[in-house]
Amino acid sequence: MQPLDCAMTTELARAIQNLERNGFLDLEVDPELDLVAEINRLKREKNAVILAHYYQDSEIQDVADFIGDSLGLSQKAAQTNADIIVFAGVHFMAETAKMLSPQKKVLLPDLKAGCSLADSCPPHLFRPFKEKYPDHIVVSYINCSAEMKTLTDICCTSTNAVAIIESIPKDQPIIFAPDKNLGAYLIKKTGRDMVLWNGTCMVHEIFSHERIVKLKARHPNAKFIAHPECEPHILEMADFIGSTTGLLKFTISDSATEYIVATEPGILHQMQKASPHKTFIPAPPQNNCACNECPHMKRNTMEKLYLCMTYEQPEITLPDWVIEQGVRSINRMLAISEKAGLGLKKD
Numbered sequence: 289m290q291p292l293d294c295a296m297t298t299e300l301a302r303a304i305q306n307l308e309r310n311g312f313l314d315l316e317v318d319p320e321l322d323l324v325a326e327i328n329r330l331k332r333e334k335n336a337v338i339l340a341h342y343y344q345d346s347e348i349q350d351v352a353d354f355i356g357d358s359l360g361l362s363q364k365a366a367q368t369n370a371d372i373i374v375f376a377g378v379h380f381m382a383e384t385a386k387m388l389s390p391q392k393k394v395l396l397p398d399l400k401a402g403c404s405l406a407d408s409c410p411p412h413l414f415r416p417f418k419e420k421y422p423d424h425i426v427v428s429y430i431n432c433s434a435e436m437k438t439l440t441d442i443c444c445t446s447t448n449a450v451a452i453i454e455s456i457p458k459d460q461p462i463i464f465a466p467d468k469n470l471g472a473y474l475i476k477k478t479g480r481d482m483v484l485w486n487g488t489c490m491v492h493e494i495f496s497h498e499r500i501v502k503l504k505a506r507h508p509n510a511k512f513i514a515h516p517e518c519e520p521h522i523l524e525m526a527d528f529i530g531s532t533t534g535l536l537k538f539t540i541s542d543s544a545t546e547y548i549v550a551t552e553p554g555i556l557h558q559m560q561k562a563s564p565h566k567t568f569i570p571a572p573p574q575n576n577c578a579c580n581e582c583p584h585m586k587r588n589t590m591e592k593l594y595l596c597m598t599y600e601q602p603e604i605t606l607p608d609w610v611i612e613q614g615v616r617s618i619n620r621m622l623a624i625s626e627k628a629g630l631g632l633k634k635d
């Protein structure tokens with residue numbers, strides 16, 4: 289870190305003191321600073337890697353070392369040789385990176401970048417629910433808190449969820465948490481009868497059936513593609529259902545040239561980059577907005593990214609017992625994914 293003048297030291301001390309309340313370092317950033325150049329310099333100087341989720345703003349995706357969905361990002365976090373992991377995503381993702389690489393420093397530009405789905409399954413309520421089904425094993429979507437992972441036998445993501453469920457013996461009953469929409473989709477897809485926790489993602493549960501039908505009528509050649517976190521009546525209309533990475537790959541290999549996309553619209557940046565000749569239209573929600581952004585993901589900004597890399601704050605820390613007990617469910621998921629051919633290609 290460069291030496292700071294006295295006024296800056298006082299400002300920084302105040303920003304660190306207010307970190308918990310604000311979620312980020314609330315410091316002025318010179319508007320003329322070339323943030324891309326500065327962030328790249330910090331990456332080199334600190335041997336830091338930026339892992340960004342597809343739902344981040346496009347300028348953050350463009351400065352990242354790796355862009356992916358939850359599975360790809362957790363696999364990358366487990367493999368990296370960097371000293372610092374900067375997670376441009378939400379809180380549970382940075383926690384997952386910390387659990388997989390506890391010896392590394394993990395930074396999150398804004399601690400308040402949470403997740404409505406993770407919040408819908410608080411461990412103190414899930415524990416007694418689980419106790420009602422003592423012979424069941426727990427499969428949890430990775431979109432849950434670190435403590436929730438300590439109550440989980442195997443994690444999954446939307447990319448590997450079918451492979452995870454199918455790896456479990458047929459006579460073994462299962463609780464699936466926290467996303468009831470993904471759970472219902474998996475019941476339909478695998479034929480397994482699972483007990484579902486009643487959680488949802490605020491982004492994927494508010495797509496408007498009526499507005500999508502109208503949009504389809506205006507774009508009769510467009511294919512409608514959707515993430516399995518969407519509600520069943522939305523999935524019923526879909527020409528293709530897949531994880532964020534699955535949707536991206538589909539738009540690359542498919543022959544259509546127009547798509548209506550029902551997931552967080554951040555992914556449209558990579559879709560457009562991969563297929564510049566195609567048109568991508570975000571599916572509308574049940575309000576007056578044209579698209580459906582995740583307010584948690586969008587808390588991260590280039591300024592917050594720059595500040596957190598400069599001062600190495602806010603940092604994700606977890607109690608040892610949470611790391612030890614929670615990482616088992618993630619490692620089981622990674623092992624099953626590898627076996628199912630869903631491993632990340634090594635660089």
Ligand code: SF4
Pocket residue numbers: 343378402403404405406431489490491492552582583584585
């Ligand atoms: S899109 Fe939904 S599941 Fe993803 S971080 Fe936002 S609230 Fe959570």
